Amino acid sequence: MASLKENNFVSSLFMSVEHVFHNYGRVRVLKDVNLTFHRGEIHALVGEHGAGKSSLCALLSGLLRPASGQIVIKKNPYHFLTFPSARRNGIELVDQQNFLFENLSVAENLFVSRDSHPSPVYNRNKLFQKAGEYIAQSGFQLDPEIKVKALDLSDRSLVNILKHVYLQPKFLILDETLDNLNTETLHKVVNILTDMKKLNASILFVTHKIDEVYQIADTVTILKEGEVFMSDSVKNIDKINLIKFAYTEMTKVGQIGVTREEFYQILKYNEAILQNLPVNLLVIDTDFKIKLINERAKSFFHLEHRIYYNLPLEDLFLPHNSDAYNLIHGTLQKEQDRTFYNVTLRTNDALKRNNIVINPIYDESFLIGTIVIIEDISEQEELREQMIFSEKLASTGLLAAGVAHEINNPLEIMHNYIEFLKYEISDRKQLEILKILQNQTATISHIVSNLIIFSDDYTDQIETCDLNILLEQAIKLIQPNARHKQIRIHFEKETEVLSLHANTTEIQQVLLNLFKNSFEVMPSGGDVFITTALVQENGVNTARMTFRDTGPGICDDHPMNIFQPFYSPFYSSKTGAESHLGLGLSVSYGIITKYQGTITVENIKGSGCQFVIQLPQTA
Structure with missing residues (x-):
């Protein structure tokens, strides 16, 4: 007993070709062809030129008689079909040659010129109106009164297709006709064929465009040298x-x-x-769903334990990266090829800067998806900004050193005269004035010495020192001030000796500058956390110090700006006032880099900021 599935398969069968042979003289063009065509099916026929495709189409439409074999239509066997019998069975052939009457209008070709020259008795106005309505309903803009000879190849092929579709065929054959259509017309004709399929019509189209097979067809048959090489569902090949x-x-x-x-x-x-490209790569389909995400992108978006296939693009970017999502989604909608530079993305609370490259993927003229490449340029941007910053400081250093040397000369003269006057004047009031002048010149001298540190020519006594000891000394020095300001200092030090080869006074100056800035931004008290460690950086033993406070943080999207001279780095949310302008952190930056070290700063989520200083350890 036949199964239900088998019965459904047989009931959907419209036509079968059984053991068909055909010759042109002594040349055999079709060899034992066996094929089935089903209702509600779009069937593609492909093969090289001369494979027998057009001969098979002519045979199915009654224009050729096979040498042997039979054609079965709705269980009725035919040794051959004639043109009238094919038409009675609802078979229509749209030939690749576009057999139209060139000197007749579009309307006349659609409705009058069927089997022979048209009858001269018909109402042209009604004919044009009818044709115009039919063309418009089909979704096209074509003048029904224009003569066919004035049309281009695409429009001629369209008229030929519409002429046969109007008859509502049960089996429509398109012999390479779709290949002649332009992209816009093809899309609309495909919609017509899809509607016919829904009405249970069977469609056979011959094509050399493989893309059309995968866009339109349910089944594909390959003819090679007159034989069926294979016939299968498009999904299976x-x-x-x-x-x-x-x-x-x-x-x-x-x-x-x-x-x-x-x-x-x-x-x-x-x-x-x-999967192993050194960039973050996504492949997205036309429904904005992810079809592929490579290993680097999985790590970038932290998807190691998530199922990403068919994940909507918005789920990957929202809610934290709405700006980047809008850029990408808008470009995808427009099917554009775009590159966006320096786009910020947040992944696991880390902000990264990226270039985003969007490349649509086309199969011939059809969009099948989009490649999105996200290139993390955070490190490159940091290096670039570091270089720019260093160049700024170098320029400032040259200027500052020149100015400092010029100021030093008159300053020394002033200092010497004040010292001389102290021994020449006995009046106490005047001596107090001289003392004030001496203190002010000392202040100017201190500022000048800070300026000289920017100069590459500046040298001072270098010695071996221990970072932990220098920190303990600095803490001891500022501890009374810390207690007065209700600031608690927490120091967790490395057990190993952190030996540095540097000027002790300069390193102490860096530490005191950090304490000074933290104290200024915590007028109502707070905490300072300091840790030291011995780490390996690029194979080199490095002393690392982390200095963190619980202040309001740095009011700048680019915290590294605080190392610029005369920059106001901090803002107190409680007092509403900026801290004073100065050179402290700029000088600190100059000192650390002079000893081949690094100093960085970042805002800490919640409150405060954190400085990290790294200096190479001496052997």
């Missing part, structure tokens, strides 16, 4: 194999397995390349 089978020298079906195996090896190889 990949595009590369279809091209190989249809247009390369292969004659044994047994080779299919080998070719498929080779294809999948190529596919795996290409996928492996994409």
Whole structure:
């Protein structure tokens, strides 16, 4: 007893071709062709020129008689079809030659010129109106009164298709007609064919455009040298194999397995390349869903334990990266090729700067997806900004050193005269004035010495010192002030000796500048946390100090700006006042970099900021 599935398969059958042969003289063009065509199916026929495709179409439409075999339509066998019998069975052929009357109008070709020259008795106005309505309902803009000879190839082919579609055929054959249509017209004709399919019509189209097979067809048949090489669902054959089978020298079906195996090896190889590219790569379909995300992108978005296939793009970016999502989504909607520079993305509370490259993927004229490349440029940008910052400081240093040397000369003269006057004047009031002048010149001298530190020519006594000891000394020095301001200092030090080769006074100056800035931004008290550690940086033993406070943080999107001279780095939310302008942190930056070290700063989530200083340890 036949199964329900088998009965449904048989009931959907419209036509079968059984053991059909056909010759042109001594040349055999069709050899034992066996095919089935079902209702509600779009069937593609592909193959090289001369494979027998057009001959098969002519045979099915009654224009040729087979040498042997039969055609069965709705269980009725025919040794051959005639043109009238084919038409009675609802079969219409749209020939690739576009047999139209060139000197007649579009309307006349649609409705009058069917089998012979049209009758001279018809109402032209009604005919034009009818044709105009039909063309408009079909979704096209075409003048029904224009003569066919004035049309281009695409519009001629369209008229030919509409002429046969109007008859509501049960089996429509398109012999390479779709290949003549422009992109816009093709899309609309495909919609018509899809509607016909929904009405249970069967469609056979011949094409050399493999993209149309995958856009339109349910089933594909390959003809090679008059024989059916294979006939299968489009879902069961990949595009590369279809091209190989249809247009390369292969004659044994047994080779299919080998070719498929080779294809999948190529596919795996290409996928492996994409997966291991040194950029964050996403492949997104036309519904804005992720089809592929490579290993680097999984790590970037922290997707190691999430299922990403078919994940909507918005789920990957929202809610934290709405600006980047809007840029990408807007470009995808417009099917544009765009690059966006320096786009900020937040991943796991870390802000990263990226270039985003968007490349649509087209298969011929059809968009099939988009590649999105996200290049993390955070490190490059930090290095670039570091270089720019260093150049700024270098320029400032040259200027500052020159100014300092010029000030030093008159300053020394002033200092010497004040010292001389102290021994020449006995009046107490005047001596108090001299003392004030001496203190002010000392202040100027201190500022000048800070300026000289910017100069590469500046040198001072270098010695071996221990960072932990210097920190303990600095803490002891400022502890009374800390207690007065209700600031608690927490120091967790490295047990190993952190030996530095530097000027002790300069390192102490850096530490005191950090304490000074923290105290200024915590007028109502707070905490300072200091840790030291011995770490490896690029194979070099490095002394690292982390200095964190619980103040309001740095009021700047780019915290490293605080190292610029005369920059106001902090803002007190309680007092509403900026801290005073100065050179302290700029001088600190100059000192640390002079000893091949680094100093960085960042805002800490919640409150405060954190400085990290790294200096190479001496052997």
